[in-house]
Amino acid sequence: MDKVENQEAFEDEDFFEEENVAEGIKEKVEEAKKDLAEKKEEIKDIVEDGKESLKEKVSAKREEVHEKVGSARADLMAKFAEDTADLKETFGEYVESVRADIEANRTGFNIQDKSKNQFMLQGDLSEEGYDWWWHSFTGYNKKTGKPKTFFVEYYLMNPALGGSEVIYGQLPDNKDIGIRPSYMMVKAGALGEKPVQLHRFFAWDEVEVDKGVPFSVKAGSCECSENRIVGDIKLTKKEAKEHPEYMCDGGSMSWDLYIDKQIAFNVGVGTDKAVRDVAKYEMAWHAEGIKSAFGGSVKIGKEEYVVRPDDCYGYADKNWGSNYTVPWIWLSSNNLYSRISGKKLENSAFVIGGGRPKAGALEIDNQLLGAFWYEGYPYEFNFTKALTLPKTQFRVVEGKNKVTWKIIQQTPATKIYTSIECPKVEMINNNYENPDGEIVHNKLWCGGTGTGYVKIYERAVEDFKLEWKMVDYIEVENCGCEYGE
Numbered sequence: 001m002d003k004v005e006n007q008e009a010f011e012d013e014d015f016f017e018e019e020n021v022a023e024g025i026k027e028k029v030e031e032a033k034k035d036l037a038e039k040k041e042e043i044k045d046i047v048e049d050g051k052e053s054l055k056e057k058v059s060a061k062r063e064e065v066h067e068k069v070g071s072a073r074a075d076l077m078a079k080f081a082e083d084t085a086d087l088k089e090t091f092g093e094y095v096e097s098v099r100a101d102i103e104a105n106r107t108g109f110n111i112q113d114k115s116k117n118q119f120m121l122q123g124d125l126s127e128e129g130y131d132w133w134w135h136s137f138t139g140y141n142k143k144t145g146k147p148k149t150f151f152v153e154y155y156l157m158n159p160a161l162g163g164s165e166v167i168y169g170q171l172p173d174n175k176d177i178g179i180r181p182s183y184m185m186v187k188a189g190a191l192g193e194k195p196v197q198l199h200r201f202f203a204w205d206e207v208e209v210d211k212g213v214p215f216s217v218k219a220g221s222c223e224c225s226e227n228r229i230v231g232d233i234k235l236t237k238k239e240a241k242e243h244p245e246y247m248c249d250g251g252s253m254s255w256d257l258y259i260d261k262q263i264a265f266n267v268g269v270g271t272d273k274a275v276r277d278v279a280k281y282e283m284a285w286h287a288e289g290i291k292s293a294f295g296g297s298v299k300i301g302k303e304e305y306v307v308r309p310d311d312c313y314g315y316a317d318k319n320w321g322s323n324y325t326v327p328w329i330w331l332s333s334n335n336l337y338s339r340i341s342g343k344k345l346e347n348s349a350f351v352i353g354g355g356r357p358k359a360g361a362l363e364i365d366n367q368l369l370g371a372f373w374y375e376g377y378p379y380e381f382n383f384t385k386a387l388t389l390p391k392t393q394f395r396v397v398e399g400k401n402k403v404t405w406k407i408i409q410q411t412p413a414t415k416i417y418t419s420i421e422c423p424k425v426e427m428i429n430n431n432y433e434n435p436d437g438e439i440v441h442n443k444l445w446c447g448g449t450g451t452g453y454v455k456i457y458e459r460a461v462e463d464f465k466l467e468w469k470m471v472d473y474i475e476v477e478n479c480g481c482e483y484g485e
Contacts, residue, residue, distance in 0.1 A: 108378025109371045111266040114226060115273065116286040118215040119156075120320040124280070126160035128180070128435045129322050133217075133224055135259070136191075136448055136480050137294040137314040139305030148305060149448030149478065150298055152231065152255060153187040154217055154224040158435050162204030168245035169437030181437050186222045188233055188253050190300055191448035195428045199248035200233040226288075230256050247431035257296035257307060261289030261316055263334070263349045265371045270384040282358035283325045285369070287317035291334040291349035313478040317351075323434050325355040328444060328484035329368060329396060331405055331420055335478040336454075345474065347375050350454065352407060352418065357383075368392045370409045372416055374456060374472070379416060381409035396483045403427070403445050403483050405452075413459050415468060420452035422481050430482065441484035450479030 120131045132155040138147050161167065162182035168174060169181030184207045189197040202219035210216040214226040222231030237250030265287035269275055276284060293309035313335040334349035350372040357364050370381035370392070381390040394407040407418040427447035434440055453475055457468040 108373075109265050109268070109380050109382070110263055110373055110378060112261065112264040112288055113266055113286070114214045114288070116266070116271050117226065117288050117318055118213050119209050119211045119217070120284075121156055121159050122211075123277070125320070125322065127158060129158065129320065130435055131156045131318070131320040133316070133318045135229055135257075135292075135294070135314070135316045137257070137292070137307055137312040138448075138478055139298045139307040139312070142304045142306055148193070148300075149191040150253075150255070150300070150305075150307075151187070151189055151191065151446075151448065152229050152257075154222070154229075155185040155187055155432075156207075156209075156217065157185070158182040159204050159207075159209075164203055164205045166201045166203045168201070169433040170245040170247060170439075175437060179437070180435060181433055184217070184219050186219075186231055186233060187248075188231065188255065189249075189251075189428065190253075191428065191446070192426045195426055195447075196249045196251050196300075197428045197431065198233040198235065198251055198253055199246050199431075200231075200235075201246070226261070227259050228257065229259065247433070251301060253298070253300045255296065255298045257294045257298070259289070259314070259316060260293040260295075260309065261291075262293060263291040263347075263373050264288050265290050265317075265351050265369075267369060268382060268384055280360050281321050282323045283319055283321040285317065285319050285353060287315075287332075287351055289314070289316035290332055290351045290371070290373070292316045315351075315480055323358075323436075324432065324440050324484075325357060326440055326485065327355040327396070328441065328482060329353060329355050329394065329405070330482040331407070331418065331450070331479060333450070333476050333479040335476070337475040337477075339453075339473040339475060340470075341472075345375055347373070348474075349373050350416075350418075352409070366392070366394070368394060368407065368409065370407070370416065372454070372456065379414050379456065381411065381416070398443075398445070398483065401425075403447070403481070405450075405481065405483065415457040415459070417455040417457075418452070419454075420450045420476060420479050420481055422447035422450040422479070427481075430484075444484035445482060447481045448478065450476070450481040452476045452479065 121129050132153055134151065134153045136149065136151040138149050140147055158180055159182065161180055167179060167182040182204060184202040184204065186200045187197060189195070200222065206219045208218045216223070216225040223229070232252070232254035234252040235246070235250050240246055240248055240250040267285060271284055271286055292314035294307045294312045294314040295309045296307050298305040298307060313333065315332050315334070330353045332349070332351040336345040336348050337343070338345055352368050352370040354368040357367055364383065367383045369383070372379040380388070381392060382388065383390055383392070388411050390409065390411050392407070392409045394405070397404045402421050402423050404421045405418065409416050424445070426449045427445050430444040430446040432444070453473065455473050456471040458471055460467055460469045
């Protein structure tokens with residue numbers, strides 16, 4: 001019995017020992033779980049700490065990169081601004097230097113020079129040359145007050161070939177054997193309503209010329225000097241028709257006028273004596289009075305006109321050479337009104353002329369000289385003054401009923417756009433023969449009642465932008481205009 005009990009007791013002890021072992025294992029497992037959970041938390045904390053650290057490092061690196069980019073951008077912008085400022089300053093200085101050159105010589109092209117207005121037919125030109133003085137102006141009918149544009153020209157040709165008789169280049173007999181023309185021709189007429197051109201010829205033995213300065217030329221009752229023109233022409237329509245060598249219409253006109261030449265267009269050294277004697281221009285030009293005040297009277301047919309200095313819109317120039325430019329372009333007016341101010345421009349005049357200038361063997365296509373005296377300020381576009389970098393574009397259209405001129409002239413600092421038109425019924429076909437007796441233009445349209453506008457621009461530098469700013473928008477009336485091909 002004792003043995004059994006002891007055995008049971010023993011078995012109970014084993015049982016409890018096994019139970020204790022299980023409890024120990026369970027406790028260890030729990031402890032292990034707890035350790036594992038703690039380790040997970042530690043790992044989680046480490047991971048979170050790593051994430052935060054990485055974020056901080058990435059953020060710090062990003063800030064560092066942004067700071068470097070921002071600094072580089074600021075340096076670049078500063079350098080760009082510096083370069084831009086330098087460029088603006090350089091260009092601005094250039095523009096201002098051009099203006100300074102103009103300001104330093106406010107007269108610009110407006111320099112009267114009577115030595116360029118003198119008789120030019122000496123040397124080679126005496127045998128193959130022409131020389132003329134052109135005048136145009138507006139008169140007012142004494143009875144009706146109606147305006148009319150007139151022109152008077154004194155034209156000299158090949159004096160060394162002349163003598164006691166006029167030599168007409170268009171006479172068939174002379175053309176057949178190559179006899180060249182020689183004479184003094186006085187050309188006069190009217191433009192606008194019922195345009196007309198009249199010619200009167202004199203043999204060289206009848207002509208008196210003062211070859212000095214100031215010049216004068218006289219033949220019969222016709223006389224021309226710096227400050228006066230006098231003359232008369234009379235021939236019937238029948239005479240004009242029977243003598244095509246006269247190259248004119250029939251009619252009568254007389255005039256007696258004084259001249260005050262107020263604004264000049266002096267081309268420059270190109271027409272100085274030392275240069276012109278060597279250059280041998282085919283067609284040279286000097287305008288002593290692109291604005292001229294005429295005073296006196298004109299009679300055409302039976303109508304009498306008074307010419308007043310204040311509203312005659314007069315013009316006076318001269319050309320000389322051995323031939324004519326083709327194409328031939330000329331525009332000029334001093335009857336100008338500002339659209340911007342609404343006022344008449346009292347101290348202004350413009351002129352444009354040229355086509356295809358030649359000097360000796362040198363020929364330059366599509367070149368025009370241009371000058372605008374704007375209330376005392378000179379704008380000039382002169383291809384003989386290359387350092388001013390002038391450029392010209394032009395187009396002339398002969399339409400069915402009118403002739404239209406569109407011209408753009410500019411330098412780096414200034415630009416002028418000119419648009420003029422004239423009805424063909426108010427124009428003549430200006431008739432000239434050259435010193436070889438040839439008619440070089442199919443038609444040479446000439447008018448004095450052109451209208452249109454001129455826009456003047458100056459280039460301004462603002463915020464690194466080069467922009468054309470309008471100085472004035474000008475209405476043009478009484479515009480002299482010519483076009484020949």
